Amino acid sequence: xxxxxxxxxxxxxxxxxxxxxxxxxxxxxxxxxxxxxxxxxxxxxxxxxxxxxxxxxxxxxxxxxxxxxxxxxxxxxxxxxxxxxxxxxxxxxxxxxxxxxxxxxxxxxxxxxxxxxxxxxxxxxxxxxxxxxxxxxxxxxxxxxxxxxxxxxxxxxxxxxxxxxxxxxxxxxxxxxxxxxxxxxxxxxxxxxxxxxxxxxxxxxxxxxxxxxxxxxxxxxxxxxxxxxxxxxxxxxxxxxxxxxxxxxxxxxxxxxxxxxxxxxxxxxxxxxxxxxxxxxxxxxxxxxxxxxxxxxxxxxxxxxxxxxxxxxxxxxxxxxxxxxxxxxx
Amino acid sequence: xxxxxxxxxxxxxxxxxxxxxxxxxxxxxxxxxxxxxxxxxxxxxxxxxxxxxxxxxxxxxxxxxxxxxxxxxxxxxxxxxxxxxxxxxxxxxxxxxxxxxxxxxxxxxxxxxxxxxxxxxxxxxxxxxxxxxxxxxxxxxxxxxxxxxxxxxxxxxxxxxxxxxxxxxxxxxxxxxxxxxxxxxxxxxxxxxxxxxxxxxxxxxxxxxxxxxxxxxxxxxxxxxxxxxxxxxxxxxxxxxxxxxxxxxxxxxxxxxxxxxxxxxxxxxxxxxxxxxxxxxxxxxxxxxxxxxxxxxxxxxxxxxxxxxxxxxxxxxxxxxxxxxxxxxxxxxxxxxx
Numbered sequence: 001x002x003x004x005x006x007x008x009x010x011x012x013x014x015x016x017x018x019x020x021x022x023x024x025x026x027x028x029x030x031x032x033x034x035x036x037x038x039x040x041x042x043x044x045x046x047x048x049x050x051x052x053x054x055x056x057x058x059x060x061x062x063x064x065x066x067x068x069x070x071x072x073x074x075x076x077x078x079x080x081x082x083x084x085x086x087x088x089x090x091x092x093x094x095x096x097x098x099x100x101x102x103x104x105x106x107x108x109x110x111x112x113x114x115x116x117x118x119x120x121x122x123x124x125x126x127x128x129x130x131x132x133x134x135x136x137x138x139x140x141x142x143x144x145x146x147x148x149x150x151x152x153x154x155x156x157x158x159x160x161x162x163x164x165x166x167x168x169x170x171x172x173x174x175x176x177x178x179x180x181x182x183x184x185x186x187x188x189x190x191x192x193x194x195x196x197x198x199x200x201x202x203x204x205x206x207x208x209x210x211x212x213x214x215x216x217x218x219x220x221x222x223x224x225x226x227x228x229x230x231x232x233x234x235x236x237x238x239x240x241x242x243x244x245x246x247x248x249x250x251x252x253x254x255x256x257x258x259x260x261x262x263x264x265x266x267x268x269x270x271x272x273x274x275x276x277x278x279x280x281x282x283x284x285x286x287x288x289x290x291x292x293x294x295x296x297x298x299x300x301x302x303x304x305x306x307x308x309x310x311x312x313x314x315x316x317x318x319x320x321x322x323x324x325x326x327x328x329x330x
Numbered sequence: 331x332x333x334x335x336x337x338x339x340x341x342x343x344x345x346x347x348x349x350x351x352x353x354x355x356x357x358x359x360x361x362x363x364x365x366x367x368x369x370x371x372x373x374x375x376x377x378x379x380x381x382x383x384x385x386x387x388x389x390x391x392x393x394x395x396x397x398x399x400x401x402x403x404x405x406x407x408x409x410x411x412x413x414x415x416x417x418x419x420x421x422x423x424x425x426x427x428x429x430x431x432x433x434x435x436x437x438x439x440x441x442x443x444x445x446x447x448x449x450x451x452x453x454x455x456x457x458x459x460x461x462x463x464x465x466x467x468x469x470x471x472x473x474x475x476x477x478x479x480x481x482x483x484x485x486x487x488x489x490x491x492x493x494x495x496x497x498x499x500x501x502x503x504x505x506x507x508x509x510x511x512x513x514x515x516x517x518x519x520x521x522x523x524x525x526x527x528x529x530x531x532x533x534x535x536x537x538x539x540x541x542x543x544x545x546x547x548x549x550x551x552x553x554x555x556x557x558x559x560x561x562x563x564x565x566x567x568x569x570x571x572x573x574x575x576x577x578x579x580x581x582x583x584x585x586x587x588x589x590x591x592x593x594x595x596x597x598x599x600x601x602x603x604x605x606x607x608x609x610x611x612x613x614x615x616x617x618x619x620x621x622x623x624x625x626x627x628x629x630x631x632x633x634x635x636x637x638x639x640x641x642x643x644x645x646x647x648x649x650x651x652x653x654x655x656x657x658x659x660x661x662x663x664x665x666x667x668x
Contacts, residue, residue: 280536
């Protein structure tokens with residue numbers, strides 16, 4: 001990567017939409033509506049940095065992550081990805097054009113129990129991407145798997161073991177090894193520490209941060225736990241009902257959240273200090289993307305709601321500190 | 331009127347073991363704790379520490395190959411009786427009286443805790459009519475009132491709905507309504523908000539707190555989340571590998587921890603450290619119960635371990651280090667002075 005590339009985004013998502021059709025019951029299964037799981041999402045991720053995608057279930061954070069990797073077909077929008085000094089729009093590529101780019105973008109999953117095939121050894125699981133792309137075989141394959149296992153803190157001699165012989169934290173290390181053996185530049189990590197115990201969670205967070213530095217990785221970190229996001233991310237995008245409602249530099253976001261939803265999320269997160277009380281009085285339910293309210297999707301739960309909120313969907317506006325907020329208050 | 335016992339639940343030296351292919355597994359090994367009337371005691375620990383087995387033991391919900399092999403679980407209801415749950419027969423009338431009447435439970439998974447083929451109203455009325463001599467009409471009125479209390483909009487209409495028509499947060503409210511409709515004296519909440527979103531978790535926790543203080547019930551709150559403990563509990567017991575390693579007042583334990591395990595757990599929370607710096611994590615992982623270390627069970631992962639002292643003999647006893655603050659560490663005083 002040339003020095004100028006360091007200042008340009010590695011991933012640049014523009015107006016990304018992913019709508020799922022809702023079909024009628026019966027023989028014809030006509031399309032009667034759509035669920036706007038991801039609706040007009042745009043953001044940039046700089047090389048070597050971590051962008052957090054935060055929100056509650058159903059906000060579209062996982063769908064956004066999968067659509068970026070073309071695990072799901074985008075409905076509209078651009079997914080510009082920098083590879084070999086050029087920007088390519090992943091959204092327009094065909095399957096065969098996409099395959100050579102696949103090693104550059106990988107995924108880490110949430111559940112270390114269901115994301116590893118119980119009938120394959122750890123060595124085969126970690127080496128499989130190399131085999132699929134025909135990048136290594138025989139002793140070279142073995143060596144690269146051993147090297148990768150050592151890098152994530154697993155004993156290379158354990159490559160012949162099956163996933164059931166490993167603890168949750170060790171399995172998550174294996175999942176990380178599988179994602180990184182291709183030496184990707186972009187990694188989408190979908191709740192990689194949510195299923196882990198506190199003490200193991202800290203180990204995996206440290207591992208991810210160390211590997212990011214060693215291998216020059218760029219993360220899109222999908223999570224619902226704000227304290228983890230605050231620790232690991234450079235920028236954070238808060239999503240609600242398929243849209244980004246606030247995007248800012250991590251410190252600025254946590255010190256001075258602007259969007260009422262960001263404020264609500266932060267006040268509802270329990271604090272480990274018994275003297276810092278959390279807010280128990282948040283009204284309403286998480287918005288249902290299949291049945292969105294008129295205007296701003298957050299307006300039925302918002303305490304600072306006023307006249308335009310029920311009519312018009314707010315656009316993302318840039319504030320002074322380069323932060324983006326989608327709220328009629330600003 | 332007889333003097334009310336200050337505790338509603340006392341567990342004394344409880345041992346619940348599982349007998350599997352690997353032999354005897356001491357899932358809960360000598361746990362003693364008490365829940366005061368109107369107070370919240372939290373049991374906190376990582377997966378496999380025995381916190382859920384402890385709570386299930388109180389209602390005798392442990393199934394084969396598990397068995398309560400020792401200890402007492404004493405309930406002190408307001409009517410002056412003393413019930414030892416461990417001494418009751420499997421089908422004793424008193425046990426059915428205890429379950430759902432005197433003691434009720436909120437489970438983690440709001441989807442599996444409700445029957446999918448019965449309406450919400452039916453399920454709540456069933457709980458009422460099992461424990462109270464009321465007509466079905468009265469039961470229905472009580473159920474509607476309770477649904478309103480837990481903040482479900484349009485409770486009369488909701489009575490006819492089935493669990494699949496409700497969101498996760500609403501289902502958990504229904505379960506809370508069902509748990510509290512018979513006015514239990516002890517409420518066991520086993521990870522009640524783990525499956526919920528942050529904002530919904532806040533609502534449900536607030537609700538549990540409010541209803542608990544209205545009822546004056548004692549609560550045994552089981553969770554893995556130290557932050558939830560800080561917000562909910564009056565007292566806390568930290569468990570590791572089937573034993574309590576530290577217990578005391580929530581402020582004392584979380585702000586001035588004495589056991590190295592509690593200290594390490596608190597330090598590894600990402601919210602408390604500076605961004606960018608590595609988190610002080612605990613090395614290794616929780617050992618299997620089949621593979622219990624000698625001496626202190628935590629010593630292989632402990633940064634204060636001293637060879638020849640921590641790794642020999644049996645597990646250390648829980649000792650009172652400061653007033654009302656117990657820790658099971660032989661070096662607790664030395665570590666405090668460092």
